[in-house]
Amino acid sequence: MKRVVSLVLPLLVLLLAAASCGGGGSSNGVVNITVWHGYEDVEGKAINDAAKRFNATHPKIHVTVQNYGNADYALQKVLTAIRGGAEPDIAYLYGSWAANIARSPAAVDLAPLIQSDPSINWNDFWPAERQAVQVGPKIIGVPALVDNLALVYNKKLFDQAGISYPSDNWTWDDFRAAAKKLTNTSTKQFGWAYVNDASEDTVWRFDALLWQAGGDILNSDNTKAEFNSPAGVKAATLLQQMATVDHSVYLDSGNGNYANLFNSGKIAMLFTGPWDLSSFTDVNYGVQILPGDLNHQTISGPDQWVMFDKGSARKQAAWTFLKWFTSPQQSLQWSLATGDLPIRQSTTQLPQYATYTKKYPGAATFVLNEANAAKARPVIANYNEVSQAMGQAIQAVLLGKAQPQQALDQAAQKVDSVLASGQ
Amino acid sequence: MRLRLPFSPRHLVLLPLSAVMLLPLAWMLLTSIQTLDESRHFPPQLIPSGIHWQNYPDAWNAAPFGRYFANSLIVTLASVVGNLVFCSLAGYAFARLHFFGRDVLFVVLLATLMVPFQVTMIPTFLIIKDLGLVNTLGALIAPNLVTPFGIFLLRQFFKTIPIELEEAARMDGCSRLGVLLRIVVPLSTPALATLAIVTFLWTWNDFLWPLIVITSPSASTVQLGLASFQGAHQTNWTLLMAGNVMALAPMLIVFIVAQRYFVQSLASTGLKG
């Protein structure tokens, strides 16, 4: 049987040194640095343009940007490039890998740089972004992307059902009632959709609800699970009731159908992020902050630019580039070109910000919502094990195969033993 | 009274069966002629509003597919030739020759198929790296030049050839290699054609191994090229399907051409079924 495997696959992609992109060093006073990224299409063009602009205005540094393919494989590609001494100066890596990349001595701890160079204006980045790059005392990256989950809804379906659009003080009860009213079994319309493949996609939506109910994923020193607290049970019970009693939730199996269904007018509400908006070409959608319980917290999924140590001259050059690239003006230009949310809070004060919000309807709400991303997921090396345990528990609850307390307790037991063994 | 149908009753089974088997191609074709917006619907719209042929040139131009097709063809043809040659030699030896350790060796070779590729791909990569072949077509060809599957397949086929023919040739002074080439191979065209098709299929569709060992577009294959249509958050379904249809084409051509090697010859009466 041929081993043809699907693409979203974190495999061990071993990249040999010379083959790809070791390029760097300096020649006649110009320091060459390389930046690896996974941008395609619009974003790919944007980063090429940004590099050109930087090179034009910074004669002593030359930046080469290179696409490393799908960002899902980036961690392995980078770590094995390190083994071959061929890592780049800067690489775009998912936030969930922060704890793993921090274990490599080649990754630069930016804390001293940030301390000594206030021009980076570190606290201007959103709190969720700063939390995601903090691994213990180290800071292992500069924010590259920020997003969060908000409530995206189909205005027409709301109009048809005679319900007023979600407000910013909607409670869980309001949400549940609306979802029920917006569900119609004969037309196969659902009020809400939830990704139920037991992966992190399943978990992180639950995290937002957990935090809204006042709970936490782990305790403060990451040694024990806390998601099976009454707050967690409350959140899981909401999911259970909506899925198994109201039947108002479409359970997506992880293949992305929910986006197409929403676009076809079959689903009324989604908890999703800005990346999905461009697919909703046939829907007049609205964006609102998440319905809340004790608060309206949301969850953010930031990614970062990680710097690698290739000598002090290149480190300095890379730092200069990152400061420039993430400055408010450059970041706003990036947002205008790509639709990505601005990574700095001060960007909202710039005059051109209005152009951005006009060009990308809904973005403004996502930016406002970023302030609701008060908590972050634990930045630990074995987070995947926590995620898997929680994902399976939530999947069981949604399928009606387990009770919330029992499922969460079982998961907590698994997580506690993983955390204890330090594996 | 026996029911007399104007056509063979086989059609009653084969027609619905074919419909079920052809479903993917139909769906791929339909998606490949939609516009991107049309494709973002679920359930999929089965009746297209128009034929958006532009997807095909768009897919072709989205990446250097000319280069990719050439690379895939080179690698695949090399693998086919390699397998036909080496598996015939080995298969014949296992089928007809008595040599020390034969049966144990056969099981050992077969055993190499029993460890999942997910484990062996890492050390295989390290070997390729030591041979200096990373990121070259050689890396794609070398591990695929011979497979125990082919040896096993041909061994079984060769064993069904009447041994008298071979013995007669030997008595006429033919060398063992001669027997293989002049007696056995000509009688084994169906099996060889099967091996050729299957090897072509696997090498052409291989994705995981090229992904690991190839990093630059100059040595990339068609499957790697198709992967670029699937982004981190969104997939360009229409271009992906257009690309898949184009990638399917060479295999269908090979299959249709090779059919006559393992199909009923016209002279036969067809009573075997």
Added chain:
Amino acid sequence: MIGRAARSEHVSGWLFVLPAVALIGLFGIVPIIWGAILSLQENDLLTPPTWVGLDNYRTLIHDPVFRASIHRTIVYTLLFVPLSVGGALAIAVLLNARIRFSRFYRTAVFIPVATSTVATGIIFNWLLEPTYGVVNYLLSFVGLGPYGFFQDPDQAMYSIVAMTVWGWLGFDVIVYMAALQGVPDELVEAAKLDGAGRWAIFRNVVFPLLSPTTLFLIVWSTINALQVFDEIYVTTRGGPLQATTVLVYYLFNQAFELFHGGYAAAIAYVLFLITLVFSILQLWVGNRRVYYS
């Protein structure tokens, strides 16, 4: 057997297999030995490993997920092999006749095999989607369903069986069709003249002559069924509720999602042993009952 003739046969034999052995030795056997070493380590494949001897295996014995995955893998294999090999035999026999459109039918049967796993996964996800899928829609006309298929823990594995049989039938059909060419017409003619009916001809003439091929397909399908992964990855991802977490999926999850490379290699070796036992048994039984003309 001694003497020059025998010795030359030994030499010839080894010369014939030498190229294959050299290549497979390098690309097949060496990696397997490496994998065996890996199974004795605690290795996340990213940072330097530590030696733990047989600890991984000891942990495996007590691992309930591992035991469950063995069970699932074997259930899958016991369903997949007879369905695909038996079904292929029937189809090959049906196709082996001069009927109209035979070329079309043969090509149609081949297409699922030639289609990439990604495309196959997408299609089946759509077909078997519980709410909007085509299959439930059609079944509703005869009063059946709706079924959960990939989303129902009790049905997911059977849905995978259906999908993989669909995807691999054509392969077995090609092999059988090639083998059918080797059945001498004279034997069939002679049987017919003796007054044998279609079924008798098949049972007493054709099937025995196909037995080497049948053995081959059974062994080959078993080896592959025990390692099923790709189709599960593009549809159910080992779920729901781990209902489709077979051995290789569990291995993959351990190695590449949880970074337990050594543990994954240990799983691979247990799988290897299981496969070896199955294959040797089949070959042994087969070699006694297979008819080589």
